[in-house]
Amino acid sequence: MSAVLMEHAGAQAAPAQAGPVLALEGITMNIAGLIALSGVSLSVARGRIVSLIGPNGAGKTTAFNVISGYMRPTAGRIMLFGRDVTAMAPERIAQQGLVRTFQRTSVFGACSVLDNVLTALHLQGSSGIAGILWRSRAAVREEARLRERAAEILDFVRLTPRANELAASLSYGEQRLLGVGIAMAARPQLLLLDEPAAGLNPSESDAFKELIRAIRAQGITVLLVEHDMHVVMSISDHIIVLNHGQVIATGAPHEIQQNAEVIRAYLGSGMKRAKA
Amino acid sequence: MDLFSRNSWRGFAAVLLLATLPLWCTDRYVLSVATSIGIFVIAAISLNLLLGYTGQLSLGHAAFFGIGAYTSALLSLGFDVNLGIVKLVIAPKPVWIAFAGAVVVAGLSGWLIGKLAFRVRGAYFVVVTISFAQVARLVALNWIDLTEGPMALNSIPPLSLWVPGSGVMPLATKAAKYWVVLVFGIAAYLLVARLVHSRIGRALVALRENESLARSVGISVTHYLVIASIASAAIAGCAGALYAHNVQIVDPDVFLFVYTVTMVIMVIVGGKGTLAGPVIGGILFGAFPEVLRDVARPEVQWIIYGAAMIAILVFLPQGIVPALGRWRWFRGRGAAAVPAVSVVPSVRAGEGA
Numbered sequence: 001m002s003a004v005l006m007e008h009a010g011a012q013a014a015p016a017q018a019g020p021v022l023a024l025e026g027i028t029m030n031i032a033g034l035i036a037l038s039g040v041s042l043s044v045a046r047g048r049i050v051s052l053i054g055p056n057g058a059g060k061t062t063a064f065n066v067i068s069g070y071m072r073p074t075a076g077r078i079m080l081f082g083r084d085v086t087a088m089a090p091e092r093i094a095q096q097g098l099v100r101t102f103q104r105t106s107v108f109g110a111c112s113v114l115d116n117v118l119t120a121l122h123l124q125g126s127s128g129i130a131g132i133l134w135r136s137r138a139a140v141r142e143e144a145r146l147r148e149r150a151a152e153i154l155d156f157v158r159l160t161p162r163a164n165e166l167a168a169s170l171s172y173g174e175q176r177l178l179g180v181g182i183a184m185a186a187r188p189q190l191l192l193l194d195e196p197a198a199g200l201n202p203s204e205s206d207a208f209k210e211l212i213r214a215i216r217a218q219g220i221t222v223l224l225v226e227h228d229m230h231v232v233m234s235i236s237d238h239i240i241v242l243n244h245g246q247v248i249a250t251g252a253p254h255e256i257q258q259n260a261e262v263i264r265a266y267l268g269s270g271m272k273r274a275k276a
Numbered sequence: 277m278d279l280f281s282r283n284s285w286r287g288f289a290a291v292l293l294l295a296t297l298p299l300w301c302t303d304r305y306v307l308s309v310a311t312s313i314g315i316f317v318i319a320a321i322s323l324n325l326l327l328g329y330t331g332q333l334s335l336g337h338a339a340f341f342g343i344g345a346y347t348s349a350l351l352s353l354g355f356d357v358n359l360g361i362v363k364l365v366i367a368p369k370p371v372w373i374a375f376a377g378a379v380v381v382a383g384l385s386g387w388l389i390g391k392l393a394f395r396v397r398g399a400y401f402v403v404v405t406i407s408f409a410q411v412a413r414l415v416a417l418n419w420i421d422l423t424e425g426p427m428a429l430n431s432i433p434p435l436s437l438w439v440p441g442s443g444v445m446p447l448a449t450k451a452a453k454y455w456v457v458l459v460f461g462i463a464a465y466l467l468v469a470r471l472v473h474s475r476i477g478r479a480l481v482a483l484r485e486n487e488s489l490a491r492s493v494g495i496s497v498t499h500y501l502v503i504a505s506i507a508s509a510a511i512a513g514c515a516g517a518l519y520a521h522n523v524q525i526v527d528p529d530v531f532l533f534v535y536t537v538t539m540v541i542m543v544i545v546g547g548k549g550t551l552a553g554p555v556i557g558g559i560l561f562g563a564f565p566e567v568l569r570d571v572a573r574p575e576v577q578w579i580i581y582g583a584a585m586i587a588i589l590v591f592l593p594q595g596i597v598p599a600l601g602r603w604r605w606f607r608g609r610g611a612a613a614v615p616a617v618s619v620v621p622s623v624r625a626g627e628g629a
Contacts, residue, residue, distance in 0.1 A: 068492065094494035102492070108485035110549075111478075119478040120493040129503060132474040133467060143474070186493035 019082055021046050021190050021221050022067065022098070027076035029062055029245075036062040038245040039076070044190070044238075049212060049222045051232045054242035055265070060225040061103060063242065064194050067223075068100040069093040081189070095123060099188035101179045103195050103225075109168035113159055116167050116178055117150040120185035124149065150185065157181040157211065173204040180211060191215060193224040197231045209235050233257065241265075294458055298451035307450040313562030314457035315519050319535075320542040320554035321464045322511035327540065328548035329472055330504045331484030332397065336389075336405030338535040339412040340382045340509040344516025345526045346416060348378035349429045352521070357422045371435050375517045382513020383506050390505030395498070406533075413531035428527035435521045453522050460518060461555075464511050469551050471507065480504050484549075545588050547595025556596050561585075 020043035029037040037059045044050045052060050065071040067078060069090040078086045085093055108116050125146055131139035154160045157177045162170060167178060176196060183191055193212070197205040205228060212235055216222055226232050232239065232253070239256045241249040243265045249256060256262055298307055323337045351374035356365040369377070385408075393404040416423045423429065435456055436446045447456055471477050479500045482490035491497060520526045538561065546557020564584065568577040592599040 070488070090488075090491040091494050091496045094492055099494075100492050102489065106486060106489045108482055108489065110485055111481060115478060115481075119482045119490075119495075122475060122479055122482075123494040125475040127475050129471070129476060129507075132476060133470055135470065139474070146475070182489065182493060 020044055020079075021081055022223065023079040024063070024067070025077040025079065027063070027066060027078065028074045029059070029066055029071065030074040031062070031071075036245050037066065037073070040242070040245065040247055041076075042240050042247055042250065044221060044223050046221055047216065047219060048237040049216050049224070049235050050238045050240065051236040052223060052225045052240050052242060053227075053229075053232055058242040059245040060242055061194060062245075064100060064192055064225060068098060068192060094186055097187070097189035098192065099183045099186040099190075100192035101183050101194055101196065103198070107167040107170075107175050107178050107182065109166065111167055112164050113167055113170065113178060114147075114150055114154065114163040117153050117181050117185050118146055120182040121146045121149055121153075123186060153181050153185050156184065156214070158207075173200050176200065176208070177211070180215075184215070188220055190221045190223065193222060193226075195225055195227060197226055197228045205231055291462065295455070298454055304450045307454050309563070309566050311450070311454045311457050311522060312519075313559055314454070314461050315515050315522065316538065316542065316562050317555055317558035318457070318461050318464050318515035318518070319512050320539050320546070320558040321461075321468055322508045322515065323539045324543045324548060324554040325468055325471070325504055325508040325511070327543055328550070328553065329477065329480045329484065330501055332501065332504075333402050333540070334389075334405045334508070335402050335533075335536055335540070336407070336409030336412075337508075337512055337539055338531050338533070339405070339409035340386060340512035341516040341519070341535065342409075342412055342416065342526075342528075342530040343385050344378040344382040344513025345520040345530050346423060346429070346516075347381040347513070348374045348517035349432045349520040349526045350374075350422070351377045352433050353429060353431070355422060371433055371521060375435070375514075375521070378517035378520075379510050379514050382516065383510035386506045386509020386512075387502060389509070390502035393505075397501075409531055409533065409536065413528050416528035416531060423528070426528060428525050429520075430525050432520050432524045432526065434524065435518075457518055457522070460514060464514065465551065465555065467507075467511070472551070476500065476503060481549075541585060545585060545595055547597030547599075550595070550597040550601075553595055553597040560596070 022044040024040055024042050027037050027040045028035070040059070040063065052063060054060055062071065066073045069085070069088050069092070072087045076086070077084060080093065080096055080098055083096070085096060085098075088096075108119060111119065125142050127136075127139040127142050130136075151160070151163075154163055157180055159170075159174060159177055159181060162174065167175065170178060180193070180196065183193075196212070197208050200208060209231055212222055212224070224232075234253075236253050239249075239251060239253055240247060241256060241259075241262050248265055249259045249262045251259070297310060301307065319337070319341050322340070323334060326332050326334050326337075348371075351366065351369045352371050354366050354368035356363060358364075389405060389408055393401045396404070417425050419425070420427075434446045434448050434453070436444050437452075438444050447453055472480070479490070479495045482493075482495055483497055483500060487497060516530065519530070542557035542561050543554050544557070545561060546555065547553030561581075564581060565577060568580055572580060588596065
């Protein structure tokens with residue numbers, strides 16, 4: 001996997017400013033009268049694994065949807081790599097280098113695993129309709145390059161043996177891996193993972209932790225929403241806790257584990273289990 | 277399953293068989309039926325690009341076909357029309373220029389519909405396309421200065437070919453008309469094949485399969501739907517122009533809903549989202565009424581036609597071509613049931629869509 005990663009990391013360098021890669025400034029989100037997020041401000045530093053946690057209904061997924069452009073915030077501003085991306089369309093935000101995965105398995109079911117990744121390499125290609133129809137040399141070369149890159153990504157998420165199978169025929173855990181492969185193919189600088197470990201068995205979730213660390217090792221910043229406290233506590237550099245649509249605590253894992261308000265508001269038994 | 281992929285002997289065999297048809301079958305009636313089936317197949321191929329690959333149901337596809345037919349007919353006959361302020365007079369143009377004009381005008385109308393309709397997808401797209409075809413029909417029916425209305429445009433010149441030595445020859449024989457349609461059919465097939473096996477095609481399928489996911493990796497939904505709509509309409513317009521120069525008369529009935537429905541049936545029965553689907557479906561449902569004509573009374577024909585369609589969809593809900601694809605004998609040598617070990621070597625070679 002390393003060759004891919006190096007190449008990938010090299011491409012990251014682009015906006016090398018010191019500020020956070022992502023900053024939410026007073027984001028409020030009103031959904032049909034319900035306040036899902038209320039004045040949320042948070043920031044994500046470059047090269048870290050940051051977890052967004054909180055009880056069900058705390059607004060985590062809404063925050064993801066707002067950040068990635070699937071929902072338009074009622075108020076507030078989202079700064080991505082120092083640029084205002086509030087209310088930008090999801091595909092435009094993806095083009096800026098922020099790519100997300102989805103809570104439920106999300107793949108192109110009727111396509112082969114390889115085609116799933118090839119599809120997600122869309123932004124790495126530039127062939128236009130004329131080049132494609134005339135089979136210009138540039139278009140043919142580009143297609144070969146994309147296929148090579150797709151093979152590397154499949155190798156990275158360990159799905160090479162499944163390349164020619166339909167995505168819909170993969171197991172749940174494999175589909176989650178493919179979801180990450182798809183996101184990685186879009187060449188993120190900031191990757192949002194929505195409950196990547198949900199429904200995985202312990203060995204699968206360990207493998208997933210390794211994968212997330214390998215992603216960070218490429219210089220990609222990771223923001224994840226996760227319920228599994230073992231995963232969260234063991235891989236996060238930084239944790240943000242949401243409750244009732246508000247940030248109630250931020251800090252390193254050990255600080256969060258000791259934060260009285262966090263324990264009261266949400267964790268309780270979950271935290272005890274995580275400490276054990 | 278890609279029946280006509282480059283490495284497939286079946287593709288060569290099929291093309292060879294179709295190309296030599298006028299040589300071993302001299303029945304002029306059979307040839308003219310084969311020609312009109314070919315035109316329908318081209319229209320079905322164009323519809324499949326939208327319906328099969330982007331998943332958008334265009335129920336006004338006959339409009340693009342009709343626009344192509346009328347444009348090519350009008351340009352080759354010439355027309356003058358009073359637009360209130362200016363009087364537009366167009367002298368008769370050479371047939372191939374008229375033909376190209378038809379493809380362009382149909383493509384432009386595809387662009388217009390794409391722009392309008394894809395902002396509101398799904399059911400709204402269906403409604404917009406139906407309305408579009410109805411409006412086009414009403415225009416053809418009522419703008420008598422331009423279209424002759426129900427009196428139809430007559431004596432449309434046939435397509436022609438420049439032959440060294442003897443100059444420009446009209447393609448008037450049944451065999452020549454058949455070959456022209458065959459050439460355009462193969463071209464349309466290859467065009468769509470290249471398109472769907474490319475970066476653009478994958479973007480289209482991604483939108484059909486999972487639009488949110490497609491957007492999350494940066495695929496611009498509307499952009500690619502409009503491209504598909506333009507390409508689809510242009511190919512349908514080409515089929516319409518072939519029709520106009522083939523039967524040499526065009527009336528507003530080309531816009532009838534039943535033609536759209538026939539194309540949809542061909543695509544769905546053959547297998548939407550497969551390259552060979554509209555070809556198989558088109559040949560089958562194009563030939564079916566002709567075969568039935570000899571064996572059953574007209575009312576009975578339609579009952580059999582409907583029953584056959586329902587039976588195919590009950591037993592082969594994905595259509596004929598995907599069902600053949602699952603039948604291992606038919607898969608060809610390349611695609612073994614065992615997953616390939618290496619990823620890079622042309623995965624497309626054996627299995628197609």
